[in-house]
Amino acid sequence: MIIRELCEMVSGRIVCGESRREESVEYAFASDLMSDVLTVRNGNFLMITGLANIQSVRTAEMSDVPFMLLCRNKKATEQMIEVAQENKLLIVESPYSMFRCVGILYNAGLKPLF
């Protein structure tokens, strides 16, 4: 799934990493608990979370995650965007709830990791 199309589906806005909007992603994992995300061995997935603080970006950094979807109308802070840029992390903000984002993207073919 192309990030630009994903954004349209969840009424999302890219707030960091805009130049990578034509890249694509196949898998996603959703959680507000960072230690859950950190148990995933492979890193090539979209991380969906409602946690808008520096630790969600650090978690993506340690996990080698390239894309993050911030749901529930959460806004990325300046500090988050700074660390995200350093680590080439693309961040999308969506006004939709996690359940709604996940439902839409699952239906559109984004795959679960397990």
Add this chain to the structure above:
Amino acid sequence: MLSEFKIEGGDFTRAGYASSQIKKILKNLNVSPDVVKRVVVALYEAEVNIVAHAFKGVIVADISNSGIKLVLEDEGPGIPDIGMAMTKGYSTASQTVREMGFGAGMGLPNIKDNADRFEIVSEVGKGTRLSIEIDFL
């Protein structure tokens, strides 16, 4: 090569800084990405545990050609029952820690899974010491 970092309990804005620095060093040394991920995931979980559960701590990273040894020593409440703490899902994390995105009770078991050698010793009322070793080859 030795690197040392001081960690402050409760300071979630800086949690992950040490892990981020170690990640940069390992990438520059061309350590394979899979191994780098195992090291920094284990280190980050251990670093966050000091921030979340202890008062303050020190991380010492010893990097050689063959691997990395991480020692994390903190002053804090200690862990009364290590067997329990190592159980997936067991957590005593406070509400504040949960709001920061932690408290799944997955950190310690995940550190062990990522490490080639892992040791934990703790004294109640004093603190906790973790030793994590990961081979590069």
